[in-house]
Amino acid sequence: MNKKSLNTAARDHLWMHFTRMSAYAKAPIPMIVRGEGAYVFDVNGKRYLDGLSGLFVVQAGHGRHELADAAAKQASELAYFPLWSYAHPKAVELADRLADLAPGDLNRVFFTTSGSEAVESAWKLARSYFKRVGKPAKHKVISRHIAYHGTSMGALSITGLPSIKEDFEPLVPSGIRVPNTNLYRAPNGTAGPDGRDAEAFGRWAADRIAEAIEFEGPDTVAAVFLEPVQNSGGCFPPPPGYFQRVREICDEYDVLLVSDEVICAFGRLGEYFGATRYGYQPDVITCAKGMTSGYVPLGAMIASDRLAAPFLKDSNWFAHGVTFGGHPVASAVALANLDIFAREDLNGHVRKNEATFQSYLERLHDLPIVGDVRGDGYFYGIELVKDKATKETFDDDECERLLRGFLSKALFDGGLYCRADDRGDPVVQLAPPLICDETHFAEIEQILRSVLSEAWSHV
Numbered sequence: 001m002n003k004k005s006l007n008t009a010a011r012d013h014l015w016m017h018f019t020r021m022s023a024y025a026k027a028p029i030p031m032i033v034r035g036e037g038a039y040v041f042d043v044n045g046k047r048y049l050d051g052l053s054g055l056f057v058v059q060a061g062h063g064r065h066e067l068a069d070a071a072a073k074q075a076s077e078l079a080y081f082p083l084w085s086y087a088h089p090k091a092v093e094l095a096d097r098l099a100d101l102a103p104g105d106l107n108r109v110f111f112t113t114s115g116s117e118a119v120e121s122a123w124k125l126a127r128s129y130f131k132r133v134g135k136p137a138k139h140k141v142i143s144r145h146i147a148y149h150g151t152s153m154g155a156l157s158i159t160g161l162p163s164i165k166e167d168f169e170p171l172v173p174s175g176i177r178v179p180n181t182n183l184y185r186a187p188n189g190t191a192g193p194d195g196r197d198a199e200a201f202g203r204w205a206a207d208r209i210a211e212a213i214e215f216e217g218p219d220t221v222a223a224v225f226l227e228p229v230q231n232s233g234g235c236f237p238p239p240p241g242y243f244q245r246v247r248e249i250c251d252e253y254d255v256l257l258v259s260d261e262v263i264c265a266f267g268r269l270g271e272y273f274g275a276t277r278y279g280y281q282p283d284v285i286t287c288a289k290g291m292t293s294g295y296v297p298l299g300a301m302i303a304s305d306r307l308a309a310p311f312l313k314d315s316n317w318f319a320h321g322v323t324f325g326g327h328p329v330a331s332a333v334a335l336a337n338l339d340i341f342a343r344e345d346l347n348g349h350v351r352k353n354e355a356t357f358q359s360y361l362e363r364l365h366d367l368p369i370v371g372d373v374r375g376d377g378y379f380y381g382i383e384l385v386k387d388k389a390t391k392e393t394f395d396d397d398e399c400e401r402l403l404r405g406f407l408s409k410a411l412f413d414g415g416l417y418c419r420a421d422d423r424g425d426p427v428v429q430l431a432p433p434l435i436c437d438e439t440h441f442a443e444i445e446q447i448l449r450s451v452l453s454e455a456w457s458h459v
């Protein structure tokens with residue numbers, strides 16, 4: 001198809017995800033045709049720095065022939081077989097490798113095709129586990145305000161974003177929300193007298209989980225779902241001690257700690273798993289995206305030996321599965337992707353360069369619109385404010401004009417693909433491929449500087 005017919009066909013037939021399609025009634029739909037390293041190219045040949053790794057996915061960068069070759073080889077050897085009562089070597093090898101990499105006793109891998117399915121699976125596991133160990137009333141889940149955990153009905157019920165839930169109410173009952181770890185907007189008195197005591201704030205935020213469990217009744221709560229760094233809202237890293245306190249609470253009330261690492265696993269934070277970075281032990285890890293660097297879809301729920309145990313005896317089973325979970329081609333690509341991680345020490349590369357990335361982004365603090373720069377690893381959010389001193393944020397109309405009307409397009413036109421998001425307070429989100437270095441950070445900073453300076457005049 002040529003350029004024009006591609007656009008017409010997209011307009012007529014393609015249902016884009018989370019997209020106001022009317023925005024493209026007259027304007028052309030950005031059409032990305034090729035990727036190479038940290039860059040993608042559109043249908044006109046224009047180059048963009050991929051500042052979001054596609055969608056927090058392309059860890060090893062674009063255009064890796066090695067991953068394409070692994071897919072082709074596996075597809076010609078064994079394209080498909082299910083994991084329903086049968087196994088195939090690539091899924092076994094990958095499960096073995098993930099069990100090795102995952103912290104502590106997280107040794108049992110249940111494959112899915114997406115992050116939503118991994119989250120959905122973890123909630124179902126929590127419910128069916130407690131039924132098997134004689135605590136059948138434990139079924140509720142706790143998660144944090146504005147956190148995104150997926151879009152299938154269960155995962156959406158765990159998601160803490162009212163704006164993407166309203167249309168689908170009523171959802172699965174028994175999802176409970178607690179505060180997130182947005183230190184920049186910590187409620188008065190929760191972060192010490194000067195509002196900057198991260199440890200005190202972390203303690204306060206973690207204790208809200210205990211409070212929610214008490215309020216709901218410990219016998220009814222099955223799990224708490226937390227990202228190592230919460231993405232939605234613009235990168236909220238955990239304050240020191242937060243996860244250690246959450247772990248204590250979960251142990252006290254026999255509530256499972258699910259670390260939703262759909263974004264944070266596979267090097268995003270300089271470790272294979274975010275829990276390793278922050279030194280806590282989850283009962284379950286959910287992951288997807290970066291496991292294959294996005295060359296094919298694959299997700300997983302990695303559960304502890306303790307959770308798997310009841311399902312390994314007698315006539316018990318986990319009555320759950322998906323046709324494409326652990327697809328041979330996806331498993332082969334994930335193994336080849338992990339080979340790249342090991343050979344090129346991508347985690348070490350992130351750890352070595354993250355301070356440089358941070359320092360380039362922090363230079364933007366001199367702009368009046370930049371309120372906060374926060375994150376860890378190769379995962380940052382820049383919060384935009386109307387007034388730096390008071391932290392006053394933009395109202396709905398201003399957000400509409402600023403983010404949708406100007407910023408997203410201007411950044412893209414400027415050669416940077418990233419995301420301007422206002423599902424919480426307005427933020428620009430950045431998560432470049434893990435191969436990026438100082439030259440890429442400088443390019444990101446320079447484009448952001450020029451566009452954010454101009455944005456101020458659109459407020």
Ligand code: PMP
Binds near residue numbers: 119150
């Ligand atoms: N959990 C988290 C933390 C996510 O960021 C996402 C997707 N961005 C999901 C779950 C859902 O993953 P998917 O889109 O692959 O279903």
